[in-house]
Structures are given as C-alpha cells and as structure tokens.
Amino acid sequence: MAYEWDRLRVPGELSDFEQKWARRNDPYCFSGVWRFHDLLPFAPLRQCVTVGEGQTLLHPSEGVARYVGITPGRLYLQYEGMNPSGSFKDNGMSAAFSHARMVGARRAACASTGNTSASLALYCSVTRLMKAVIFIGSGKISYGKLSQALDYGALTVQIAGDFDDAMARVQEVSRELGIYLVNSVNPFRLEGQKTIMFRVLEALGWQPPDWIVVPGGNLGNSSAFGKAFHELHELGLIDRIPRLAVINAAGANTLYELVEHRGLRWNAGRPNLDVSDAYFAEMNAKHERASTLASAIEINRPVNLTKCIRALEWCDGVVREVTDQEILDAKAQVGAGGMGCEPASAASVAGAKKLAAEGLIASDDRVVCILTGHQLKDPTATVAYHSGDPKKFEEVLGSRGVETTQFANHPVAVPNNLDKIIEAINTHDH
Numbered sequence: 001m002a003y004e005w006d007r008l009r010v011p012g013e014l015s016d017f018e019q020k021w022a023r024r025n026d027p028y029c030f031s032g033v034w035r036f037h038d039l040l041p042f043a044p045l046r047q048c049v050t051v052g053e054g055q056t057l058l059h060p061s062e063g064v065a066r067y068v069g070i071t072p073g074r075l076y077l078q079y080e081g082m083n084p085s086g087s088f089k090d091n092g093m094s095a096a097f098s099h100a101r102m103v104g105a106r107r108a109a110c111a112s113t114g115n116t117s118a119s120l121a122l123y124c125s126v127t128r129l130m131k132a133v134i135f136i137g138s139g140k141i142s143y144g145k146l147s148q149a150l151d152y153g154a155l156t157v158q159i160a161g162d163f164d165d166a167m168a169r170v171q172e173v174s175r176e177l178g179i180y181l182v183n184s185v186n187p188f189r190l191e192g193q194k195t196i197m198f199r200v201l202e203a204l205g206w207q208p209p210d211w212i213v214v215p216g217g218n219l220g221n222s223s224a225f226g227k228a229f230h231e232l233h234e235l236g237l238i239d240r241i242p243r244l245a246v247i248n249a250a251g252a253n254t255l256y257e258l259v260e261h262r263g264l265r266w267n268a269g270r271p272n273l274d275v276s277d278a279y280f281a282e283m284n285a286k287h288e289r290a291s292t293l294a295s296a297i298e299i300n301r302p303v304n305l306t307k308c309i310r311a312l313e314w315c316d317g318v319v320r321e322v323t324d325q326e327i328l329d330a331k332a333q334v335g336a337g338g339m340g341c342e343p344a345s346a347a348s349v350a351g352a353k354k355l356a357a358e359g360l361i362a363s364d365d366r367v368v369c370i371l372t373g374h375q376l377k378d379p380t381a382t383v384a385y386h387s388g389d390p391k392k393f394e395e396v397l398g399s400r401g402v403e404t405t406q407f408a409n410h411p412v413a414v415p416n417n418l419d420k421i422i423e424a425i426n427t428h429d430h
C-alpha cells in the first residue's frame, strides 16, 4: 500500500506526535495505533475502530542484556503482550477491522495459531460491528488463546490439519462466502503493525536503535516494520534505518532456509521467486510439516514472504533460526525479569543471543527485541519448563528436542506440616 504523501498532512517531526498524549481523553489520541493516524491515513479517522490498543511498554532489561551478551542498558524489550487481547495482533486488527467496517463487512474471518483469532474475536465482541469466524488447526493451539476465542463468542472452526491447511481453507471460504479476511495477507493489518515501530521510536526519544529483533511466523511484523522505517526515511523523519533480524523456530524455518541458504532476495523489486517456488514444491513432495513448541510461529508457508524479503533489503536484514531449547531458555530469562512472554516471543531474545555470539550485534549496539505475546497465553509450556522435567514437553506438548531446563524454578513439594514447611522455606530461601 503506497500513499501520496505530498497530498497528505504529515508531521514535520516525529516529536509532533507527543502533543496527542495531552489529549488522551480522546480515544483516537489514547490509542497507540491511531495517534499515528497521519502515518497510516487509509481511512478517515472518524471511521477507525479502537478498543484502546497499543498501550505497550519498552523496557530496558539488564538481566536479558547479560544473557544475550551485550552491555547492560543497551537491550530493550518491547512488551506487546500488554495489548487488550494480550498480543501484538491488536495493532493490525484495529486497522483491518476499520477497513472491514468501511466496506460494510458483516462477518470477518481468519486462520490462526491463536493470537490473531483472539484479537479478531475481541474486536467483534467489544464493538458488536461484525461476527467473527475463525479457523484453527487441530494441533497445538494453546489453551490461553483458544479460551479467548470461545469466551468472546467467535464461531470457531477446528480443521483437521495444521495452520498452513487452515490458512489455505480460510482464503477459499472467504472468497466463496464473501467474508472479510483479516489475516496478514490483508494489507491494512500491516499498516496497523507499523505503529509498533513508531512506539519503539517514541520510547527511545525518536532515536532509531541499531537492531530490531522479531520472531518470524507469517512474516507480517517484519514486513510492516520494514515498511514503517522505509516510509519514515523517505519522509525525512528518521535519518537512519535500524537493521532487522527475523528469527524463525528451527522447526518452522522457511525464511531462514530461503534467505540464508538459497539466496532468495528482493533484488530491487525483481525477487527470484523461482527459488521459493522450488522450495515449496520440495516441501510438498516430502509432505513436510512445521513443528515447534512455539506454536504461534509453527508456520511453513508464510503468506508475507515476498514483503518480508523486501523489508530485509530495506533494513539490511538477517535471518536466524533457534531451537525450542534456545527459545525456552530465553523465555525463562525474560520471565525472571518480570512481565514474561509466550514461547514464540522469546525467539527474538534467543536470536539476539545468537547474533551477539556471532559478533554481528556488537556489545554496545542498542537492541530492541519484540515480545509479541503475553506470558499467560501459554502457561502449559512455562509450567512444563519449571517442573524441571524435559520429558514433560513430550507428555503435555507432544514436542521433542528439549533436553535441559537450566533456568527452571522448581515448585517445592512439602507435606502439610508446619515444621516441614518452615524447613523447606529456610532450605530454599535464596
């Protein structure tokens, strides 16, 4: 989506947006998406839908900086789990939902690994403007997310298949039944997700960091972040574009394979898509399926692949893959600092650690890791980790490859006896 900026009202400086906060009793000024409306002006503001999204936080974390291996004070965590539905999805949903309303949609649909569906269901139930139809696979949706869709009253269709199957079906069904599709194939979603970067800049006094590190699933965020920086740079509102690192789970590493091993590139608008076509044909022939306990990013066929490689070119980006073990250890480190995250989110921290070890991220670089979803989205994975028993992952999550739980905070079992309880507390107090 391209704007004719010279016909629009664009602020002279990014700091002009700060004036909006003084008027936060106006819901459009309060919204962390719509206070940046001038930078995503696809709809008149009065038509835009807000449920108070985007009240998120950028937090420096010394513990996580040490874990990643960079100078304490240089690493920041962007907590998108603080959104109303508990994930970054509300940024994009407010925008797509606004467009759906503009075109008079009565029903909206998505396929989801859980967070998009929670967000759509929330917007539908809060506003009563539309009915939500959501498609989920029958695999690993976490209960936190499923419970949201059910609670908010969405029609929940559980397909016998995985996310990639659900994604393919929802596109067919939406076309057939004329239902508005809100997956991130929808360009308006990406417009809303640009504002995550605007808020990061805002929290850093409008100074771009050196690195943005983000988990990659369907690649909506990475695509949106690249567009945000490209536009800000073109408008002269920033003088430098941060580097982008997109982190795949090793069990769902299409982007990593294609970019780092097979040379897929945007090539200034002439992407060599024969490379990705061949890869997907191979994947089909082998009946290969994504598999990671970071269920939110268990995706092998990212719908925004082409936009993402464009973002990688604009932001001098890199892609890495991290194992479930690395994800869970990083997640425990985030949690230990308070305000945790769900497994997929911690891929950003695990990826930053890898890039710091390679020396690509320098110890004095300013690094922002995006924590995409709230800790409470997936308590099963958290409790399994802290039980200290890696077999639990196979048992409760059907996931292999987790060997150790080195940062586990075990629950202490004691008999129901005062002396024993006191003894246990004295023994374990640290």
Ligand code: F0G
Binding pocket: 087, 089, 111, 112, 113, 114, 115, 116, 117, 184, 215, 216, 217, 218, 219, 220, 221, 222, 296, 297, 342, 344, 345, 372, 373
């Ligand atoms: N982190 C979380 C917590 C997510 O829920 C998702 C995607 C991602 C990262 C990946 O983001 O697609 O922009 O690369 N979840 C989608 C869903 C697929 O259905 O909720 P992306």
